[in-house]
Amino acid sequence: MKRCEAIETIANVLKGDELVITANGMISREMCAIKDETNNFYMLGSMGLASSIGLGLALSLPKKTIIVIDGDGNILMNMGSLATIGDLAPKNMVHIVLDNESCDSTGGQPTASRTVKLENVAKAAGFEITEKIHDDKALEKRMKHVLSLSGPSFVLVKIERGGKEVPRVPYETETIKTRFKNSIH
């Protein structure tokens, strides 16, 4: 499964009232190109912090579902976040990691996720639900299932390296912030 296919599948199973945080690099760019919504927060810098932003939102808005679309390089930079999320265990948080075992946005350098089982780390940290998914059909089915359960949930999605030629996120950062905040009811 390609990253853009995984992102499209995830975007299509969402109901539309979730709040979505996308990690910096190609994940934000592809999400913006595939399904740009005001309730997407495109993280452009601050690598590693997508799940932390998600946690702050999940604790602040317990009635909203928070979806974090992260990468393996990203979560490996902030593994402590898995511990903090596991400890506080917000039921309304789904942490998806698109895992191509590399930092693909910076040239495909391999990461430790080629050997480290991130789904086991999440489980040990206390995530209620952990999934490891390899193909697109399973992703659609398991994502629907995960969205029906209480979390925190961790969904590791194994993807191929490489992706679409997509432009940078075209919005000013203040616009990303303002339209995201205004989308919350």
Added chain:
Amino acid sequence: MKSVDFCLTLKKHGFNFFIGVPCSILKNIINCLQVDPDVPYVSATREDEAIGIATGAFLGGQKPVVLMQNSGLGNSIGALASLPLLYKIPMLLLISWRGYQGKDAPEHLIMGKNTIKLLKDVGIPTQILSKKKTEKAISTAVNVMEEQQVPVAIVIKREVVS
């Protein structure tokens, strides 16, 4: 000012979501917040993680405070520059000042010497807390946060808050 009054003053000014990494200078403030039933206190593993959580809290409608030692400011510069400073996300940073005037354990001396300069260089409005003007410092920080929509720092030396 006592820690308990300091926390009350923060709450009076609308701060309602606290995230921190411990420091001995801030321990009484953190201990007050951790047992306060009215506000959440999230114990972060690193200071940049705390900046991320505070950003999420702000987006979720809260008024967040991050507490950290100045050694952790080093861990946070990249996160501050590319998240709250870039997106204009206001938050209060309470930063302890280890290594003030070079009188401290050796690991604190370089950061101690450069803390105020680092904050200034990345563009974070900064005040140094004095015993007599604690409430004024907090209200000034609130005004600057609201006007400029940026993280604002209050630097706290040992024994300024008891």
